[in-house]
Amino acid sequence: MTEIPSLKSSLTDTHAHLCDASFAQDLTSVLEHAERSGVGSIIAVGEDIRDARRNLELSEKHPMILPAAGLYPVHLALDAAADMEMFIRKNHPRLVAIGEVGLDYWEVKKEDKRALQRDIFLRFIRLSLELKLPLNVHSRSAGRHALKALLDGDAKQVQMHAFDGKASYALPAVEAGYYFSIPTSVVRSRQKQKLAKALPLECLLLETDSPVLGPDPKTRNEPANLILAARAIAEIKEQSLDAVLERVKENTRRLYGDKYGVI
Numbered sequence: 001m002t003e004i005p006s007l008k009s010s011l012t013d014t015h016a017h018l019c020d021a022s023f024a025q026d027l028t029s030v031l032e033h034a035e036r037s038g039v040g041s042i043i044a045v046g047e048d049i050r051d052a053r054r055n056l057e058l059s060e061k062h063p064m065i066l067p068a069a070g071l072y073p074v075h076l077a078l079d080a081a082a083d084m085e086m087f088i089r090k091n092h093p094r095l096v097a098i099g100e101v102g103l104d105y106w107e108v109k110k111e112d113k114r115a116l117q118r119d120i121f122l123r124f125i126r127l128s129l130e131l132k133l134p135l136n137v138h139s140r141s142a143g144r145h146a147l148k149a150l151l152d153g154d155a156k157q158v159q160m161h162a163f164d165g166k167a168s169y170a171l172p173a174v175e176a177g178y179y180f181s182i183p184t185s186v187v188r189s190r191q192k193q194k195l196a197k198a199l200p201l202e203c204l205l206l207e208t209d210s211p212v213l214g215p216d217p218k219t220r221n222e223p224a225n226l227i228l229a230a231r232a233i234a235e236i237k238e239q240s241l242d243a244v245l246e247r248v249k250e251n252t253r254r255l256y257g258d259k260y261g262v263i
Contacts, residue, residue: 010035013039014159015043015136016043017051017209017210018055019050020210022220031062031064033224034226036224037223039224039226043096044067045068048075048080051069068099069091070097072104074104076120078120095133096133096134098124101138102139103140104142106142122149125155129155129156133157136161137160137161138162139160139164141164143166144169155178157255158176159181160178160181161181162207174203181207182205183207183208184221185213186236193236196233206226206248208222
């Protein structure tokens with residue numbers, strides 16, 4: 001049985017894809033299960049303009065969903081980036097974050113395409129600073145490059161989602177006040193375990209990346225599994241679960257703020 005957090009207030013899943021087709025038939029029951037498991041709010045990220053619109057629709061129907069809008073870094077069309085920027089500008093009072101955005105060198109191999117990817121990422125970094133919206137950042141196989149872009153761009157409010165780089169690359173970002181979200185795959189990922197151990201608790205957040213990165217890679221992940229990441233961090237850091245939950249909740253408030261309804 002999933003252990004329920006003992007703290008009175010609930011947790012925030014800081015990165016989930018609730019507009020994914022795998023949730024189309026049972027999203028309400030998924031959210032109810034999450035709530036019973038101690039999750040009070042979920043930051044719903046998106047990958048394109050369709051996701052962004054859907055996240056806003058879902059947030060109107062389900063108050064625990066906090067919508068974000070972003071362009072997944074494998075989308076390299078400048079017109080798509082311009083459309084997303086316009087959407088975020090128009091809807092930014094309703095959004096909690098710009099995301100997910102960033103770099104992906106796993107899928108994008110050619111240097112000219114990577115240069116375009118970096119240009120688009122810098123566009124969203126500037127937009128984040130202008131609108132004072134946190135960035136929810138994807139950096140698969142490009143961790144140190146994404147962090148360099150963020151630091152060079154003087155980004156202020158940053159969440160590194162499911163960071164897959166070395167912990168040593170992350171330390172300058174920790175000093176800059178950036179946060180790193182640990183996904184539920186930490187229960188099976190040696191790299192995520194090393195990251196959770198090396199980074200200070202003061203910079204950690206929790207995420208599921210639902211419907212992927214779950215405790216079982218063959219099973220659909222859900223926000224209800226969030227507590228599993230917290231339990232893993234507690235074990236890795238040899239701290240009580242309550243201590244980890246309290247610190248992570250404060251970190252989430254610091255980045256996203258009470259004004260967004262983050263629990």
